[in-house]
Amino acid sequence: MTGLTWLDDHTSFPDPGLAMPEGLLAAGASLSIPRLAEAYSKGIFPWYNEGDPILWWSPDPRMVLACERFKVSRSLSKKLKQIAHTECTPDAPIRITTDVAFPAVMAACAGPRGTQRATWISLDVQDAYYAWHQAGAVHSVETWIDGKLAGGLYGVCLGRFFFGESMFSHVSDASKLALAYLTRFLLTQGIRHIDCQQQTRHLASLGAAPMPRRQFLVLLADALSQPSPIWRPGQLLQSGQLAPLGQTTS
Template sequence: MTRLIWLDDATPLPHPDNAHPEGLLAAGGGLSVERLTEAYSKGIFPWFNEGEPVLWWSPDPRMVLTCANFRVSHSLGKKLRQVGRDECSANARIRITTDTAFAQVIAACADPRAQQPGTWISPAIQSAYLAWHHAGVAHSIETWMDGQLVGGVYGVNLGGFFFGESMFSRASDASKLALAYLVRFLTARGIHHIDCQQQTGHLASLGAQPMSRASFLNMLALALEEKKPVWARGQILQSGELAPMG
């Protein structure tokens, strides 16, 4: 049986091939921007409950959404057309933005959900990713309806790769709208894959597919050689372009 590797803040993360069968690789250490950058660059992410030590994971297989394979249902497609017709209007009821409410999005993702007693998005995780957001690496996509935040997605962009972390919805299809606009935003900037980490039926229904760890790490290594796109605060248009906001 593979022994769990314990870390302090000075110990580099081990290679993902050392992970246990379920994907657990190591435990311990902190959540500094430097540690998170090291982890994601190696295909590793933190996932642990509040009160536990930091647990580091690299599952095999890994769930990945290829942007070109994103599935748009009939109902979502209809809503996207409606939003697209009005997105440049001053009276648009629904707008999709990026990096205008990161703290609100991650806090909403942490809210308890039906049949889910707790959340892994603890105050420590929120604080760490907010610091990463201020460093220009973690980003949010927001869905607004009548000026109210009703859905969103947050994740991490390193080089030519995006790591999706979590999403939330307070109105029908609100999180899917944010994801659809994210896909177009990334595609317009030459980013073609979104890491979804764990396998779920919901992610599969959106077009994500499992990928071996080895294939994922090879793809990630190539993407990290690419230049990170410019990512500024603004309203995302369905073309994938960004309209600046005051």
């Protein structure tokens, strides 16, 4: 790891342009809220295996989803139209909420997937992002089907920018429904982009595209110059509005 910068809690992050070709920039320090806030504001995020030092990344290019370019498949479009007819009714079979079950969403995102047992979302990571959630910067979106948590996602919101962290689905398309509602909500709040961090085929299928790091950082700096939206627990609607919860979802 020649050239890797080692941090303590008093060391600032190096210039993201100094990252290694795969995006690794630094190691060490902690997951305190000030450290995380500094990292994200500079286009840096943590990603490491449990038991290892914290590794900080700033890949080039960066995978970014423009909210207005989110791709809705034919099957997802059909589901959205069906949900639209009942989403405001008391007995709606499917509801999309935000910040209603943050710990459960993180725990589900940390669960094993197929043959993959290990996860970077360790208990320490869950504790750190839950603390940041309580401080108002990290949010979850939940898909409820017949009163049960079927899918969702969580991410960080700073200024007018959203950083997607992870998604999960227990039912087909449940996480995509959460993302569809999230993109519409973000657009109503003046947030046009979601950072998806690293390139994958799945993200590309949803409309995300690689962006040069330099361009990403310019975009981020502009978004951070604007205030964060007011974000409180509630039900997301397809109109992009955030409505008060009509009843407790459990």
